[in-house]
Amino acid sequence: MPDKTRSVWAFLTGAAVFCAMLVNLYLIFQFAPTENSMGHVQRIFYFHVPSAWVAFLSFFVVFVCSVMYLIKRDRKYDIIASSSSEIGVIFATLVLITGPIWARPVWNTWWEWSPRLTLFLVLWFIYLAYLMLRNFVDGEERRARFSAVFGIAGFMNVPLVYMSIRLWRDIHPSPVIAGGEGSGLHPDMRAVFFFSLFTFTLLYFWLLGLRIKIEKGQISILDIKRALSLKREELTEGKVEI
């Protein structure tokens, strides 16, 4: 895609995200009915669950791009994986922050070792480790290979973590956990929820586009720097000969 069409697309998605987010906020705080037992704090649900969805989506993108990188050895997959992992960690952090804010008044505790919470915490650690690995490896090509391998291992781990935590909690049931929030949602709530899900997904793709652009910019700056230092070496060598 030429640069011009690309930036037009970026602008359009940005504008769409902005409008959708405004509508989303209105729907969440004005349109959606107030939940009977939980009250207004339930509205955090419209941020919490879509954030979790975006986190999962971005980790899945990391996995797919890691596999593609190892097969094709095309740098663009590494760029997408690294950009997606950063967004995923941010949204997983949002999940871990909004969850306790909701849990404190409803479950009467900030934290509960329930399967989903524990899974998210472990996921957060896995992708934090992924980002750290990316920071500590020297050499672009090597960094891409190592993080691709870890990206694959990390994602393969998700079902196993979930299964083992489920089994662990089933044996020691916890008394505080309330019923599932997805069950019996009011039609209006459902509509708001799906709109929020859509908005967050749009936000993800917009952020991904931005992050990829930054990454590419960084790469071209590095290339220019490298070319410049090569040129400088050539010039100084020439002078010595004179």
Added chain:
Amino acid sequence: MMFGKTGALFWKDMVAEWRSKETLFSMLVFSLMMSVVFNFSFPPGSDFIREAAAGILWMTFLFAGLLGIGRSFTREIDKGCLTGIMLAPVERSTIYISKLLINFVFIMLVEAISLPLFAIFFKLDLLQNIFAIAFVFTISILGFCIIGTLFAAISVNVRTREIMLPILQFPISVPLIICGVQATRAAIEGQEWAVIWGWSKIIIAFDIIFFIVGYLTFEFIIEE
């Protein structure tokens, strides 16, 4: 023929270890020390220590195992040994399997020595269910080595070598830790085989999945 090459690489590490005794000895001392230090974190004569025994046993073995696994590749960096192995006419996956086996054997040896001592320190009767305990430890240590060997090969090429291995290893080991601790506890408490087997199934699934991942991706790690 593949077994021959794996065996040769395995034997090389065994001989090197037999001559230096560095890794095994430090792992053993470390794991014994850990179990003693853990003992101090409970009030004297507390019953809680028996309940927590499976967890302590596991922490001891995780840290000692990490020490050994980390050494398996740092040892090769010295004097360019890794380059030597890579120049040898063997598949990358053969190197992976031989390293995996050597790590497995080392940790199993350390466990075999420290487990009886642990039972004495913590006044546990491990003998009543010894086969179940041995089974759980064998499959979980195998899983731990399967991912550990892969990540050790990664972290040896990373700037912050010592700190990177645990950061990569622990979050991925979560299923192993949960299921391993619970299965060991069930075995120590003398519960039925069905309970232990329930946990072991996830550990075995972990072993199979990550062995395939490790086998297929190892060649991408030690490429240069």
